[in-house]
Amino acid sequence: MPRSAPTTRKSDLSEPVIIVGGGFSGAMLAARLAEGGRASVLIDRTGDFGPGVAYSTPFAGHLLNVRAGRMSAIEGRPDDFVDWLKAHAPDHADPQGFAPRTLYGRYVRDRLAGVETVHPGLIRRVAGEVAAVTEDGVRLTDGEAIKGAVVVLATGNPPPRTAGRDDRVLADPWAPGALDRIGDADDILIIGSGLTMVDVVQALDARGWRGRVSTLSLRGLLPRTHGAPPDVHADLPETATAGPLSRRLKAARTLARDAGWRAVMDGYRPITARLWVEATTTQRARLMHHLRPWWDVHRHRIAPEMGRMLDRLSAEDRLTLKAGRLESVEAGDGKPLARWRPWRQAAAEPLTADWIIDCTGPGHDAAAHPLTGPLIAQGRARLDPLGLGLDLDADGRVLDAQGRADGRLWTLGPPARAAYWETIAVPDIRKRIEAMAAIID
Numbered sequence: 001m002p003r004s005a006p007t008t009r010k011s012d013l014s015e016p017v018i019i020v021g022g023g024f025s026g027a028m029l030a031a032r033l034a035e036g037g038r039a040s041v042l043i044d045r046t047g048d049f050g051p052g053v054a055y056s057t058p059f060a061g062h063l064l065n066v067r068a069g070r071m072s073a074i075e076g077r078p079d080d081f082v083d084w085l086k087a088h089a090p091d092h093a094d095p096q097g098f099a100p101r102t103l104y105g106r107y108v109r110d111r112l113a114g115v116e117t118v119h120p121g122l123i124r125r126v127a128g129e130v131a132a133v134t135e136d137g138v139r140l141t142d143g144e145a146i147k148g149a150v151v152v153l154a155t156g157n158p159p160p161r162t163a164g165r166d167d168r169v170l171a172d173p174w175a176p177g178a179l180d181r182i183g184d185a186d187d188i189l190i191i192g193s194g195l196t197m198v199d200v201v202q203a204l205d206a207r208g209w210r211g212r213v214s215t216l217s218l219r220g221l222l223p224r225t226h227g228a229p230p231d232v233h234a235d236l237p238e239t240a241t242a243g244p245l246s247r248r249l250k251a252a253r254t255l256a257r258d259a260g261w262r263a264v265m266d267g268y269r270p271i272t273a274r275l276w277v278e279a280t281t282t283q284r285a286r287l288m289h290h291l292r293p294w295w296d297v298h299r300h301r302i303a304p305e306m307g308r309m310l311d312r313l314s315a316e317d318r319l320t321l322k323a324g325r326l327e328s329v330e331a332g333d334g335k336p337l338a339r340w341r342p343w344r345q346a347a348a349e350p351l352t353a354d355w356i357i358d359c360t361g362p363g364h365d366a367a368a369h370p371l372t373g374p375l376i377a378q379g380r381a382r383l384d385p386l387g388l389g390l391d392l393d394a395d396g397r398v399l400d401a402q403g404r405a406d407g408r409l410w411t412l413g414p415p416a417r418a419a420y421w422e423t424i425a426v427p428d429i430r431k432r433i434e435a436m437a438a439i440i441d
Ligand SMILES: Cc1cc2nc3c(=O)[nH]c(=O)nc-3n(C[C@H](O)[C@H](O)[C@H](O)COP(=O)(O)OP(=O)(O)OC[C@H]3O[C@@H](n4cnc5c(N)ncnc54)[C@H](O)[C@@H]3O)c2cc1C
Pocket: 020, 021, 022, 023, 024, 025, 026, 043, 044, 045, 046, 051, 052, 053, 054, 055, 063, 064, 065, 066, 128, 129, 130, 131, 154, 155, 156, 157, 196, 199, 371, 412, 413, 414, 424, 425, 426, 427
């Protein structure tokens, strides 16, 4: 698939930027654009602007998985979140701590409202569902057409894939009240063992649930915990950032023996997107195939409090990790029945629980997504060579079927993952917002 140089049209400054999705990414882009004097229309189906999925949780026990000192919403103003905490929730103002996610949601809402006060009339909030991206803007499900010079898809992660069909299979653990039907002594099978699994178990544990949980994931790995502060970033030698992947891995492992694996992972963090952009399709495919499970658990770490909770459940014999692949889910004898194939084993085994919860994470099938699927079918967008998502240029513009970008369609946050890979956490997204605001301005 050839990539040609972007043929960006200078965006019409008299028309607003349309931002689909008012979570952290969309809301903070709108704020940044307004600070530059650019008008936007910020659309979210929830009618709540700022917190998005991650920071809308009602549970005070759901903590950020990044230290407060790194969670500023604004590139170049590293203390912004901690300063906000000092003013609004001083008990959580430790820059090395992991503040509740609900507080972060309030912070983002406050930042958006603050910018709206200083730059009135530049952000139009629309509570509605975008049904389609049109040639000159978007169309909402109620038929309203909104015109704009540029459309930015900041729609977050697509909903999880459904593990199976049964009343006791919870396909979307984020749906309001999803966990309410689980009894305090019920046993649970969780498909997936990443951050969503940790959230679900934490919410149940905080409620006094006493059952047992098995998790099923391909490798049976758990997210690692953050270490004691301060975080140290190792200086990576060139052998760890360039050349054959096997040599990079060897260099990283050698360095980890001296500097510690967390320092090595944190050394990669600021340059991950660049390394991904520079990588060939073959290198990307190898990384996804061989390294990804290990990368994910070391890179996306959890607060030590969460790690201690998992350790306690293990010590109480209430948490079991299973490594293998889910084959099917059927309605069992009053309980759902999962068939799974243990890692490197040919025969499937049965597993029952009172509830099965799908924590496998987002579907990421851009071709099946209601907004991007039609764009691909019309040739206005295409999948990246690995099928990770929409194919983008290095700045985040969507490439059409011929590999051209006219600069009218952009993605921000998780939908941009094919271009940058790591574009899901605040420190990555705020950098992208800054870069996009400079181009779209
Ligand atoms: C449980 C959880 C915890 C996390 N914790 C952290 C953390 O501690 N630190 C960190 O840095 N990152 C964390 N993250 C990563 C997090 O995804 C990002 O920090 C950030 O919140 C992503 O925001 P977003 O706006 O891109 O996506 P989202 O928050 O998903 O927002 C997307 C918005 O788009 C709206 N939308 C989607 N489609 C449409 C449509 N068709 N029409 C209208 N509206 C639409 C949705 O309603 C939603 O509000 C966490 C993620 C999760 C899921």
